[in-house]
Amino acid sequence: MTIDITGLPQERVVFCPSPLAELGAALHALAEPAxxxxxxxxxxxxxxxxxxGLADRLHEAxxxxxxxxSDILLPARPRETLGEELDDLDRMDDEKYVGAALEISCATQYYTTGLPSPLVDERMRRRALDLAAARGPRQAAFVERMLADPPATRAWVRRLLEDCDEAFFADTWRxxxxxxxADARHKTELMRRKGxxxxxxAASSAMVLEEDERGARIVVDKLVQxxxxxxxxxxxxxPTAFGWPHLLALSAPGWHPVVQYPVPTRDLGGAATTAEVTLRLEAVAxxxxxxLCRGLARAAYTTGELADAHGITAPEVSRHLAVLRKAGLLTTQRRGRYVLHQLDVAVVARLGSDFLESVLR
Known part of the structure; x- marks a missing residue:
């Protein structure tokens, strides 16, 4: 992904944190914790x-x-507060806002090809609704509401983000x-001193500045064009504390280029205690x-299936599963009269990549 910066004064390159962008990254982490x-x-x-109620609304959106x-969650001009950035978002015209909102929910081609907006073109409206319907009832309902009444739907999205701020994000942002x-100031100073x-x-090893006779460009190494x-x-x-491993680059036509890059942080808290780590290591040792972990890392199994596969009794399997469960390494789900067990790969990954590789090899 390439951002042409030929002739761009260095002072037009800005490193700055954004509450709205960080809230978007946090919401993604909640939606895709794996x-x-x-x-x-x-x-x-x-x-x-x-x-x-808030969990249901987050699921809906x-x-x-x-x-x-969505590009509306990556502000080009970051502000001090989430409220200020939401105010800026309110000033965006409906066609641009709707285009960014519908790009993901129904892959509307007009957003990147310059075709008419579904707000003004009936054929594009029908296409947007058809594409959204293929993605499921939540997407279809959202797109129908957005096209029928953009102001009301935009207000609904703003209230949702404000409620997230009140519920958990304000404390996290502090x-x-x-x-x-501090990271943004460091990058700004580095740019001033060394270019x-x-x-x-320094922001990411997956980005590089290329300069030649054709001009200058920032190249972001991603598997997209x-x-x-x-x-x-x-x-x-x-900069984002919640974004790793993602590196986002906004490149839609007519939008100010924005790159969100992850920075390491130890301020999110919640690291496992020594006792928890010891318990987990003893459980898998x-x-x-x-x-058992080798199988459970690949799929969910019942106690009986594990007993048959490993040539031990069901009570023995149950005792081993109890140890893994106590250590927080298992997830369970009931399917009819069967209880299925599976290794929680995300938790195991925190014990170290070597162990995870051994059970998945």
Whole structure:
């Protein structure tokens, strides 16, 4: 993914944290916790504390941040507070907002190809509704509401984000915002002293500044193709504590280029205690439990299936599963009269990649 910065003054390149972008990253982590094993404690604790009504509304809207992040959640001009950034978002015209919102929920081609908006073109409206219906009832209902009454749906989204801020994000932002601001200042100073190339590479090893006779460009190493230009606007880099391992680059036509890059943080809290780590290591150290983990890492099994596969009795399997469960390494689900057990890979990953590789090899 390439951002053309030929002729762009260095002062138009900005490193700055964004509350809205960080909230979007946090919502993605809640929707896809398996992507973020480092945040296991935070996602588990936060999800458990959500009130049912808020959890249901987040589930209704999660397609805006589950698979990727809607562009409206990556502000080009970060502000001090979430409220200020939401105010800026309110000033965006309906066609641009709707295009960004529907890009993910129904893959509307007009967003990146310049075709008419479904707000003004009936054929594109029908296509957007058809595509959304194929993605499921939640997407279909959202798109229908958005096309019928954009202001009301936009207000609904704003209230949802404000309720998230009140429920959990404001406290989280107080802890991580200081570190993100420090990282942004460091990158800005690095850019001033050693140049943009050094700052870009320091933000992520997957980014590089290329300069030749054709001009200058920032290249983001991703398995997607995209090209945009910073001419007339600039480039904004947003540090994130919740984003790892993702590196996002906004390259939609007509949008200010934005890159969200992850920074390491120890301020999210919730690391396992020494006693918990000891309990988990002892649980997986037993040879038979190690063998059980090999199967449980691949799929869910009943006690009887595990007993047959390993040539031991069902009570013996139950005793081993009890040890793994006590250590927090198993998930269970009931399917009719059967209870299925599976290794919680996200938790095991925190014990070390060597162990995880051995049970998945």
């Amino acid at each position: 992507h973020h094993p480092r945040l296991h404690a935070w996602t588990t604790t936060t999800s458990a504390a959500l009130k049912p 999660d397609f805006m941040w589950r698979s990727t992040r 802890r991580v915002g200081v570190q993100l601001a 943009l190339g050094e700052a870009v590479s 995209g090209r945009t230009t910073a001419e007339g606007s600039g480039v904004t880099f947003l 037993h040879p038979m439990r190690m063998r």
